[in-house]
Amino acid sequence: MAREFQRGHKAKISDLTPGTDLYVGVQIAGPGLSFDISCFGLDANEQLSDDRYFIFFNQPKSPEESIQLLGAQSGDTESFRVTLDRVPANIHKLSFTATVDGAGQMSQVGPGYIRIVAGGDEVVRYAFNGSEFSTERAVMLGDFYLKDVWRFAAVGQGFDGGLEALLKNFGGEVAEETPAAAPPQAAAPSFAPPAQAAPAPSFGAPAAPQPAPSFGTPPSAPAPAPTPQQQMHAAPTIIAPMTPPGGTVPPPPAPPAPYGQPAQPQQPQFGQQPHQPQFGQVPGQAPAPYGQQPPSPYGQQPPGMPPGGQGMPGGVPQAAGAGLQAALQPYKETATGQRWTPQNQQLMRVDLTMGGTGVLARQGSMVMYQGKVDFSYKGAGFAGRMVGNATGQEMQLMRCTGRGQVFLAEEGSHLHAIELQGDGICVSAENVLAFDESLQYEVRRIEGHGIPGGALFTMQFQGTGTVVVKTHGTPVVLPVTPTTFADCNAVVAWSSASQVIVSSQVRLRRNAYPGHSGETVNLQFRGAPGNFIVVQPYEV
């Protein structure tokens, strides 16, 4: 499930997806409007110092092809492929913009979005609609920007002029009147360009051990021993020159192969249908095709897929072609070489060999571990006892130390790793799953009449490290405005700079409607812009 961003939200790409090969889709439409969607590659001063990094319909890719325009597909009005690790060092920001072509203004646009898809899964979506804009003729939808690491920000900022004004704003020059009507379809390179001499990253490379799984590569553990499944992959892909399985994978050195398409008769067909790219497709496994609608790990229907163990439609019934390994391939462990790696929405892997410090986790949350890991009882300490005494349920922690990987999960709830870099966050105590021992934490108590147990206990984390927060269901992240309220049972976390007030709206209601109203106590949040709260769709 994708994370829904609101205007102004930011996140590290690495927190969203381990991959760096991203698909960016923009959907924007309005009655009678047509849009130019483009991407500006800006330098450290937010200037377009190199025209070649203005990616639009007339210039569908950057020189080294780290940014490519793909055209309309999969419900997106326009789409891009961005390979972040190949973006040159002087580019610090990729700004995705939409401008009205011809007459019209942004307030007329209907619901739209910008989304990032990685490995077939939509990881982020920022939805907007015309009511957020007025007479603007252009809008900056979202940015990838480099601040230590690549991050994504949902911008959603309108801009008065059109494309030219936007270009001038970025320091570019319009050499001529924006060339009209070069149909993007024609310019957009398909994902399987028939004869492309330039380096084509090996999408769908065989599941070789890689530091970071590239697109379409099924997540695979860096297994020294090639399993039968890997051999299976090597077979069909051997025609397309790609990185041999087993080696560490450098950036692919100019293979003429179009995106790892196994040489199959499908090839020409792709050239004709540039809008339905299906790369990264290796027989015998089930990578969701890039640019396909978001998840549903099963039930995807990539055409031409051999009948996989997933029971994917699209093949001949039956026939034992899949085998155990192929069927379970979508659920393979993901290794990214990072300390905290989400394996899926509900499972988090922490690699204790990285970072050196231990991890404190809720007791009972370990589902599996590999290696030599010690689990020791972590006394709740003074703060914990305080929680325990007051609420009757002590927060039981265990300390995981040693060398190995620990997999954490609890009751299938969704897990979110929040990385703190000197900032602070308050998390409702029962929603904390695990955190780095390097973080400082203290218990804060929010008192108010009507809160079950007399008070709401939250843990405030500060410092540098990661907190894993669990939520039941997909949470909503709300910016703190003057009128932000949340049910004290449903609120999960908030940025520690915001101030919490217990509001007693109940009284008013009680006067209005005799009898008991459903809602007990609400918390009101106040804070400077930039603060946020996280609420889950579940009232504990």
Add this chain to the structure above:
Amino acid sequence: MNQQLAGYAPTPVTARMENHGHSMLKVAMATGQDLYARTGSMVAYEGFIQYEPNPPAVRQIASQWITGEGAPLMKCTGDGLLYLADYGADVVVVNLNNDSLSVNGTNVLAFDGHLTWGVERVKGLAKFAGQGLWNVCISGTGWVAITSRGTPIVVDCGRGEDETYVDPDALVAWSPNLKVKGKRSFKASSLIGRGSGEAFQMAFSGQGIVVVQPSEDSTDRLRVRH
């Protein structure tokens, strides 16, 4: 109304077993291709399908199952489409190709009747975890559907020199050729609180895979109902 619901219509049958959404299994039944399914897992069917709970064959194979109660498997025969589900758990369809897989008893949803299967007890372990006490080892060439509470994860056990330790409540399936043993990793002091938590793990070693679910809820919902 039909338009909104149309998206949930069954897709054309292309394989013996298919997912319908995350948590429903669709099996194309045909005469002569029997199916064993968890008793009580049927949510719908189309066509002529008969169910025989606790058939003699099962009773024989599963004779060492817990005394008294019958085996929670039913034999399904006939022609048509059969829909199975287990209280919203994720369903994973596996097409065995001369492979074998050992599945925790509560996580078996259905498997082809012609597969070789047997019931095992994991030595001295499962009873500590308050588990279903049994696991089914299935091998051959055919289809198996297993359930998982939440999206499962598959780990290569044969990675590194260390063993893989799994919370028995979260264990779904594993390669039968793995060596299994029990491990007690907590000190007594930590047993206060969540007693069934991390006190015991199953240690796997060897070459093979382990499938784990992101939840320690291993209650047998289908069974509880009876």
